[in-house]
Amino acid sequence: METTVNLNKINGLLPQLDCGACGYKTCNTFADFITTNPDEIKRCIHLNGKTNELKDVLSCHSCNAKGMGDKLGWKDSLQREFDFILDCFENEPGPKETILPYNPTLVKELGIKKGDVLIGRPMGMSCGCPVTHCGIVTDVDPRNGVIYWCVTGPLTPRSQSFIDIGFYVSQAYEGIIKESRSEIRLGCRYWFLPRRCMLQWRHSGLVNAVTRLRDGSFKVRVEGLLIG
Template identity: 30%
Template sequence: MNRSWLPPGKNCGLCGEVSCRSFLRSVQAQEKFYEDCPFYKETQGGCGVDWELEATHPERDVLGHGYDFVLQPLPGEISARKIVLPFRGDLVEKLEIREGDLVVGRPMGAGCPIPHVLRVIEADPITGLLTTWVVGPKFARDGQQEVKNVSAYHMVGFEGIATAIRKEPTLGCRMTFLPGFCMMSLNHTGLVNMVLQKSEGPHIRIENILILATRDWD
C-alpha cells in the first residue's frame, strides 16, 4: 500500500465519507482502505502491483474535448471556490444564508443535471452571490447540519489553482477547463479575469461559465 497516494479532491462521497480529507483520516485510522475510493486505480506491472502515486485527470473529458487546464483548490482548501447566484437572489436574505452554512441546488443556469452540496465561504445579501466550496453529498444526508435549499442557481465563476496546464491562463481570454471536483468530468469554459502567479501555480478567477457539452467542439 502506497502512503503517498492522494484522492482527487472531488469530495464525491462514494467512499462513504463526507470529504476526501475525512477519507484519508479514516484510512490512517485503519477504518477505511485506499481501495474504498473509486479513483484509486490498480495497474498490473511486470513486478506485481504498481499503485498510482497521485490522482490524475485524463487528457480529455468524457465527450472527448481537450481542456486548457484543471482547476484545483487553493492551498488548504477542499475544492476550487465556486461563485454562484441563486435564481432568486433574495433567498440569501430570506433563508439567512451565512458563512459555514450548507446549501444545495442544481446549476441549472449552465445545464448541469446534478445537484451540488455547497459549503458557504461568503454570502452577500445585497447581490445574492455565494462564494462556496463543493462538498460531498453525504453532508446533505447525515442530518448533522441543516441544508438550505436554493433549488437552482447560476454558476458565476470559479477561483483556484490551475494545474495540468496545456495553455497558459491568460487574462481576458475565454478558456476551457476541468473543475477538479466535477463528477461528470465535463469540460467548462469561462473568461479569465484574474491571474496571480503563486509558488503552487497560477491562482486564477474565471467567470461567465458554460458547460461545453457538444461533440463537434475542437
C-alpha cells in the same frame, strides 16, 4: 500495465457494495475517480479499516508520476479536449464558487450565513450541469443576493441539516492551475476540467484574474462559465 494493476488493487480494497453513498453509482467508477483524487477516499463510508491500505496504493509513486491531464490525454469523459485542470485551494473543503440564486432575495429571506450547508442546481446559462450540488457557505453579500461557497460531496447534507436554494447561476470559480497544456493568459477563454467534477465534463470560462505562484502554479478567477 502498472495503472491497470493499481486500479485492480483499488477495486479489491473497495467494499463492492455499489451503494452510491460516495456520489458514484458503482465502486468501480469511484475507484477511477480516487485514482486522481486520493483525498476523496473519505467519501466511501464502508471502508472498515481498509483506509490506510488504500492510501498506500493510491500514493504509489510510479502510478501517479503522470498528471491527471496527461493520463486522460487532455480529453474529458465525452472525449472533448480541454486546456487545464482547475484544483481547489488546499485549505478549503472544495472548489470555491460565487453563485447567484434565481431568486436572490432568498439570501435575506432564509437568513443564509457563513457555515450554512446548501444544496441547489446550477441551471441554464452558467452552467447547465444536471447534478444537484452541495456546499458550505464561506460568505454572503445580502445586498446583491450573492453567495460564496465551497462545493462539497453529498455526505455533508446527508449528515446534517441543509437549506435548499433551488436553481442558481454559477457566476465565478476560483482555484489553482497546477496542470495545463496551454499558456494561461488574462482575458482568454479556455476549456478546463474541474478536478472534482463528478461527470468529468469540460467547462468553458474566461480567466479574468491570474496570479503566478512561487511553485509555478497559477491562482485564477474564471467567469462566463458554461459546460460543453
